[in-house]
Amino acid sequence: MNAYLIKGARPLGGDPVDILLKDGRIAAIGDSLAATGAEVVEAAGLIALPGLVDLHTHLREPGREDAETVETGSRAAALGGFTAVHAMANTDPVADTAGVVEQVWRLGQEAGLVDVVPVGAVTVGLKGERLAELGAMADSAARVRVFSDDGHCVADPALMRRALEYVKAFDGVVAQHAEEPRLTVGAQMHEGDRSASLGLTGWPAAAEEAIIARDVLLAEHVGARLHVCHVSTAGSVEILRWAKSRGVQVTAEVTPHHLLLTDACAESYDPVFKVNPPLRTDADVEALRAGLADGTIDVVGTDHAPHAVEDKESEWAQARPGMLGLEQALSVVIETMVEPGRLDWAGVADRMSVRPAAIGRLADHGRPLAPGEPANLVLVDATARASVDPAALASRSRNSPYAGRELPGRVVATFLRGVPTVLDGKAQK
Ligand SMILES: NC(=O)N[C@@H](CC(=O)O)C(=O)O
Numbered sequence: 320m321n322a323y324l325i326k327g328a329r330p331l332g333g334d335p336v337d338i339l340l341k342d343g344r345i346a347a348i349g350d351s352l353a354a355t356g357a358e359v360v361e362a363a364g365l366i367a368l369p370g371l372v373d374l375h376t377h378l379r380e381p382g383r384e385d386a387e388t389v390e391t392g393s394r395a396a397a398l399g400g401f402t403a404v405h406a407m408a409n410t411d412p413v414a415d416t417a418g419v420v421e422q423v424w425r426l427g428q429e430a431g432l433v434d435v436v437p438v439g440a441v442t443v444g445l446k447g448e449r450l451a452e453l454g455a456m457a458d459s460a461a462r463v464r465v466f467s468d469d470g471h472c473v474a475d476p477a478l479m480r481r482a483l484e485y486v487k488a489f490d491g492v493v494a495q496h497a498e499e500p501r502l503t504v505g506a507q508m509h510e511g512d513r514s515a516s517l518g519l520t521g522w523p524a525a526a527e528e529a530i531i532a533r534d535v536l537l538a539e540h541v542g543a544r545l546h547v548c549h550v551s552t553a554g555s556v557e558i559l560r561w562a563k564s565r566g567v568q569v570t571a572e573v574t575p576h577h578l579l580l581t582d583a584c585a586e587s588y589d590p591v592f593k594v595n596p597p598l599r600t601d602a603d604v605e606a607l608r609a610g611l612a613d614g615t616i617d618v619v620g621t622d623h624a625p626h627a628v629e630d631k632e633s634e635w636a637q638a639r640p641g642m643l644g645l646e647q648a649l650s651v652v653i654e655t656m657v658e659p660g661r662l663d664w665a666g667v668a669d670r671m672s673v674r675p676a677a678i679g680r681l682a683d684h685g686r687p688l689a690p691g692e693p694a695n696l697v698l699v700d701a702t703a704r705a706s707v708d709p710a711a712l713a714s715r716s717r718n719s720p721y722a723g724r725e726l727p728g729r730v731v732a733t734f735l736r737g738v739p740t741v742l743d744g745k746a747q748k
């Protein structure tokens with residue numbers, strides 16, 4: 320079947336319409352469209368959004384297939400309503416050559432559940448010493464446009480400057496993990512009253528803000544595109560607002576967990592809440608929500624970071640940082656932004672599809688729901704509520720910070736180029 324008729328869905332929360340998908344595209348949108356051979360998908364009451372796009376996903380393949388593979392991560396993504404994800408470069412081997420990014424790209428095509436878009440490392444082996452073959456990765460079959468040493472900061476300012484200059488040649492962007500390493504030696508959680516009382520080494524907000532301030536100045540100086548990963552502090556939002564008001568080509572991302580959770584989670588000493596950058600304070604969470612609402616923060620990026628049980632279920636200090644995100648990202652955005660009235664559905668589409676696709680220069684994603692456009696879309700039941708069961712997740716790992724938490728929103732169907740990857744809430748392969 321290469322045609323689907325979606326009955327009664329509400330594009331961006333508007334009036335119900337029928338949407339006909341045919342040969343990979345939206346063929347027609349209207350009232351009471353005739354099925355004429357198309358498979359009917361009943362969607363009364365469901366919200367239709369363009370397929371979500373993640374700028375920040377860790378798929379762990381190659382190297383840690385015990386934690387996630389391109390296929391299992393792709394399935395988690397499709398179930399979360401995503402049609403494209405950017406796969407971070409901190410794999411083993413590191414995605415710092417055309418060969419590795421092409422391998423990841425091919426694995427994504429074979430899985431066929433989302434478009435897996437490889438991110439290229441900025442420096443060889445993420446070591447922060449010399450630039451990787453950025454041009455070769457850009458010219459490869461993977462057509463890399465986003466470059467990041469994520470997991471590590473490109474700390475050397477001269478190297479960061481050269482990376483920014485270099486990627487201009489192919490309209491690329493450097494996505495920075497903003498963490499001044501000399502300020503976070505041994506850091507375990509947000510530095511503040513709670514880290515003091517828990518006796519855990521602090522990760523000060525200034526370690527993030529200092530790098531963002533430096534990098535927006537560098538991006539302005541060389542006229543290049545900068546993207547800031549997982550912004551976590553109120554001060555970072557202020558710096559970004561200032562930089563944007565000066566016309567700096569900077570974009571920024573916030574994770575679902577930084578929109579919802581705070582450093583109070585660390586009081587449990589449960590390492591599922593250990594993450595880089597750390598969960599911050601209530602005031603930071605409020606500033607992040609406000610920044611996302613007013614567009615200072617451009618996108619929600621999941622920073623989906625699967626970890627094997629032995630890397631997570633240990634003492635806090637020994638556990639790896641990072642938490643799952645793909646399958647609950649939309650639910651967290653509904654809970655923190657839509658239900659409180661801070662973002663409407665058009666806003667959700669903008670922050671989770673349109674802008675991330677634009678930053679990654681993905682031509683076929685983040686498009687309007689209109690005839691002729693690629694049929695990449697998601698149908699969401701915004702009224703459903705369910706409690707998160709980590710055992711039921713499609714990810715190969717179980718480190719969800721939302722275990723047992725009730726969240727709104729259920730992805731009912733996801734279509735990639737007109738083909739359902741999820742139907743009735745179930746992955747189709
Ligand atoms: N966020 C994390 O705490 N961990 C990420 C790396 C990163 O995003 O910095 C990971 O790869 O596990």
Ligand SMILES: [Zn+2]
Pocket residue numbers: 469470471496548549595596
């Ligand atoms: Zn990071």
Ligand SMILES: [Zn+2]
Pocket residue numbers: 375377407469470622624
């Ligand atoms: Zn990351």
